[in-house]
Amino acid sequence: MRRALLTALALSLAACSHARDAKRDDAKEDGGGKAKGKPAPKEGAKESPKAAGRRTTTPDRNAKKSDPRAPKLEGPAEPMTTSKTTRKMFKTEGLKKLQETLAKQLVAIGKKNDQVANEKKDAVEKEKEEQKVPLADLDGVDMTGDLDARTQEGLRAFQRSEQLPETGLPDYETLRRLHISPDELYHHEPPAKREGIVQ
Amino acid sequence: MSAASPALTDRYGIRAAAHAAAHPKPIYRFKLFWVLLGIAALIAAVRIGVDPLARRYTQKGIDGLTGYHGSMARVQVSFFPPAYTIEGLKLQQDGQESATEPVLYVKTLTGRLTLRELMKFKLVGTVAAHNLKATIRGGVTTAPEEVKEAGRKVEKEVKENDLNIGKVLQDLIPLRADRIEVRDSDLLLYDVTDPKRPSLWVSDVQLVIENLVTRQKLDQNVPLNVTMRAVVAKTGTLKILATADLFEEKPVFSGQAQLTGLQLKSLWAWTEAKAGVGAEGTVNAFVNFNSAKGKLSGDAKVIIENPKVGPATGKLADSLKAKVANLAISVLSSKDGGDKKIGTTLPLKGTLYKPDPQIWPTILGVVRNAFVESIDWGFTDLPTPTADKKQGLFDQAKDALKKNESGPKAQPRGEQ
Numbered sequence: 249m250r251r252a253l254l255t256a257l258a259l260s261l262a263a264c265s266h267a268r269d270a271k272r273d274d275a276k277e278d279g280g281g282k283a284k285g286k287p288a289p290k291e292g293a294k295e296s297p298k299a300a301g302r303r304t305t306t307p308d309r310n311a312k313k314s315d316p317r318a319p320k321l322e323g324p325a326e327p328m329t330t331s332k333t334t335r336k337m338f339k340t341e342g343l344k345k346l347q348e349t350l351a352k353q354l355v356a357i358g359k360k361n362d363q364v365a366n367e368k369k370d371a372v373e374k375e376k377e378e379q380k381v382p383l384a385d386l387d388g389v390d391m392t393g394d395l396d397a398r399t400q401e402g403l404r405a406f407q408r409s410e411q412l413p414e415t416g417l418p419d420y421e422t423l424r425r426l427h428i429s430p431d432e433l434y435h436h437e438p439p440a441k442r443e444g445i446v447q
Numbered sequence: 448m449s450a451a452s453p454a455l456t457d458r459y460g461i462r463a464a465a466h467a468a469a470h471p472k473p474i475y476r477f478k479l480f481w482v483l484l485g486i487a488a489l490i491a492a493v494r495i496g497v498d499p500l501a502r503r504y505t506q507k508g509i510d511g512l513t514g515y516h517g518s519m520a521r522v523q524v525s526f527f528p529p530a531y532t533i534e535g536l537k538l539q540q541d542g543q544e545s546a547t548e549p550v551l552y553v554k555t556l557t558g559r560l561t562l563r564e565l566m567k568f569k570l571v572g573t574v575a576a577h578n579l580k581a582t583i584r585g586g587v588t589t590a591p592e593e594v595k596e597a598g599r600k601v602e603k604e605v606k607e608n609d610l611n612i613g614k615v616l617q618d619l620i621p622l623r624a625d626r627i628e629v630r631d632s633d634l635l636l637y638d639v640t641d642p643k644r645p646s647l648w649v650s651d652v653q654l655v656i657e658n659l660v661t662r663q664k665l666d667q668n669v670p671l672n673v674t675m676r677a678v679v680a681k682t683g684t685l686k687i688l689a690t691a692d693l694f695e696e697k698p699v700f701s702g703q704a705q706l707t708g709l710q711l712k713s714l715w716a717w718t719e720a721k722a723g724v725g726a727e728g729t730v731n732a733f734v735n736f737n738s739a740k741g742k743l744s745g746d747a748k749v750i751i752e753n754p755k756v757g758p759a760t761g762k763l764a765d766s767l768k769a770k771v772a773n774l775a776i777s778v779l780s781s782k783d784g785g786d787k788k789i790g791t792t793l794p795l796k797g798t799l800y801k802p803d804p805q806i807w808p809t810i811l812g813v814v815r816n817a818f819v820e821s822i823d824w825g826f827t828d829l830p831t832p833t834a835d836k837k838q839g840l841f842d843q844a845k846d847a848l849k850k851n852e853s854g855p856k857a858q859p860r861g862e863q
Binding site for chain 2: 328329330331332333334336337411412413414415416417418419420421430434436437438439440441
C-alpha cells in the first residue's frame with residue numbers, strides 16, 4: 249500500500265516537473281546550452297559521450313577526434329572470482345604447484361629488476377624500468393590451491409615480464425615458461441563433460 | 448737383385464704418395480675454397496632476397512582482399528626459429544582517403560612455426576598480434592522503425608564493410624594457427640545500422656586461444672583453452688576463461704565471463720541511441736556457461752549499483768521513460784549501506800541452437816533482491832539450482848520470497 253502511494257506521488261511529481269524541464273530546455277537550446285537531466289561528463293573526459301556520438305556521422309572521423317586512438321589503459325585491477333564449475337577445470341595440486349613456482353619466479357624477477365634499476369644511473373631510465381614490471385606486494389602468493397586474486401595478479405606480473413598477453417589467467421604458454429606442464433594444472437576434459445553438469 | 452727392385456720401387460711409391468698427401472695440388476685447395484664461398488654467397492643471397500620476396504607475397508595477399516587496400520612497413524623472415532613478421536600493417540577500406548584512420552592496424556604480426564610440426568611437413572604454429580587496432584562495424588538497433596529505415600539505407604555499406612579479421616590474418620600468415628595471441632590491442636565497435644552510429648571501445652585487449660589444431664594429438668592431454676582480459680568503455684574489466692573440446696561430435700565447453708566496474712555513463716551514446724535515455728551507475732555481470740551433448744546450461748547474474756536514468760533529449764516521451772525507470776529503480780533496488788543495488792540472476796537452459804532464457808526466475812530474482820535478501824557479488828551462488836520438477840509460477844514466487852530458500856530456481860529444460 250505504501251509502495252503504491254509512493255508510486256502515485258512520484259508519477260504526479262514527474263508529470264509536473266516535466267513541463268518545467270521542457271521550458272528550461274527550450275530556453276537553453278535557444279541560447280546554445282545543454283539540456284537538463286544529462287549527467288556531467290566523465291571525470292577527465294573532454295566532452296560528453298553523447299556529444300561524441302552525435303558530432304560526426306562516420307566512425308573513423310569520430311574515433312580520430314573524440315576518442316584518442318589506442319587508449320592504453322591500466323584499467324581497474326579487478327580480479328576474477330571463480331564459479332564452482334570453473335574451479336573444476338583445475339587440479340588443486342596443480343594450482344598449488346603453480347602458486348609455489350610463481351612465488352619463486354616473482355622473487356627472481358624482483359631481484360633482476362632491482363639489479364637493472366641499480367645499474368641504470370640515469371634517473372629517468374630508472375623510473376621507466378621500474379614502471380615496466382611493477383612487482384610491489386607480489387612476493388606473497390599464497391598456496392591456497394585456488395585461482396585467487398593474488399595468484400591472478402602474480403600471473404599478470406609474470407606475463408608482463410615475459411612479454412606475454414597479460415590476462416592474469418594461466419594459459420599454456422605461461423605455464424610452460426613456469427616449467428609446469430599444462431596437464432598438471434588443467435583437467436583433460438571440460439567440466440561440462442567430466443562432471444555431467446549439463447542436464 | 449730382382450727381388451730388391453720391387454721393394455725399392457715400392458718404397459719410392461710410398462714416398463711419392465706421402466708427398467702428394469702432404470702437399471696437395473693447389474687446384475684442389477681452390478676448389479674447396481670456391482665451394483665454401485659459393486655456399487656462403489647462396490646463404491647471403493637467400494638472406495638478402497627472402498625479405499623482399501616475403502614482402503611481395505604479403506602485398507599480393509593484401510591486394511587479394513575484396514574491398515580493402517593496404518600496406519606494411521616491413522616484412523622479416525627468420526629461419527632460426529622459423530618465423531614470419533609483418534610490421535606496421537595497415538588496411539584501409541577502398542574509396543577511403545589515405546589520411547583517414549585505417550580499419551585495421553597491426554604494429555607487429557608474427558607467425559611462428561612449431562618445429563615439431565614442421566618435421567612432419569606441417570605448417571602449424573602461433574599467430575601473435577601485438578598492438579592491433581581494429582574498427583568493427585555491425586549490430587542492430589532495438590527500435591524497430593529505425594531498424595527498417597536505417598537497415599535499407601546502409602545494407603550495402605554493411606556488406607562492403609564487413610571486416611573479417613580472422614580471414615585477413617589467415618590470408619597474410621599462411622600457417623594453421625594452433626595458438627592465437629593478441630596483446631595490447633584495441634577494438635572500436637560501432638553500430639552502422641543506427642543513424643546515430645554509437646561507438647564502443649574495447650581496449651587493452653589481451654587474448655590467448657590455445658590448442659586449436661594439434662590438441663587431438665593429446666601430447667599434453669589438455670583441451671582447447673581461451674583466456675582473455677580487456678577494458679570495456681574505458682571503465683569495465685572483462686575477463687573470460689573457457690575450455691572446450693571441439694572434436695566431440697557436438698561441442699563441449701565450460702567457462703565463465705566477468706565484467707566488473709563498467710560505468711554506465713561511459714555508454715551514454717549507446718543507451719541514448721537505443722533507448723532515448725542515458726544511464727548512470729556501475730554494472731557488474733557474471734556469466735557461467737556449460738555445454739555438452741548439444742545441451743546448454745548457464746546463468747547470467749547482473750548487479751547494477753546506484754542506477755539512475757536521465758532523458759537524452761528534452762522530448763516528453765524520453766523524460767517520461769526516464770522518470771518511470773527511476774521510479775522502478777527506487778522500488779526494486781535494495782539498500783546496501785548507503786548504496787542502492789538492483790540485481791538478478793538469469794538462468795539459461797535449452798540447446799546451443801535454441802537457448803531458453805528463463806524469464807520468471809529472472810523477474811522473481813529482482814523482487815527477491817529488493818525485498819527479501821540482497822544478491823551476492825561474484826559467482827558465489829552460481830550456478831542457480833535447478834528445481835527437481837517443473838514448478839508453477841506460484842511455487843516459484845513462494846520460493847523467491849522465502850528468506851531461508853536459495854531463491855527462485857531454474858526450471859528443468861524446456862519448461863518455465
